[in-house]
Amino acid sequence: MQSVSETKPSPQSSRRDAVRSVLGRLALQFGHPAMPEDQRKLWAEDYLDILERYPVDLVENARRVFIATPGARFFPKIGELTAIIEPKWRERLAAEARRQDMEKRMLPAIEGPGHGWTAEKVGKFRAEAARGGPGAPALLRLAKDGEKMMETP
Secondary structure, three states: OOOHHHOOOOHHHHHHHHHHHHHHHHHHHHOOOOOOHHHHHHHHHHHHHHHOOOOHHHHHHHHHHHHOOOOOOOOOOHHHHHHHHHHHHHHHHHHHHHHHHHHHHHHHHHHOOOOOOOHHHHHHHHHHHHHOOOHHHHHHHHHHHOOOOOOOO
């Protein structure tokens, strides 16, 4: 039988616990609405249900942005936090979609026989695509036009 210290929490419960910690820090800063304990638990669960779908770093960023907002005097409404999180989350999702698209288009061309791309060059390409660097669109155009692959800049 495993001891409690040996069992690992699921990623979902870990994320939920991390978001709970962020909300706890907000409560330290602003307090939370006065209500009976059973209602406060339901209120907190609503926040957790919505916020746990986002990466924890974005929830933490929303906390930092909110507490630095001039005039912020009360615990934020959930919509105030998601308004901070959503643009960055959409940006992150779009960047990941672009990276996956570029890999899907480019990797068959550069990993195929006769192209001369070493594992190191492929790694550089993946890194450039992942960060959406300035060379990434040029690489994509090369693949799209069917021109010979060249070393990444």
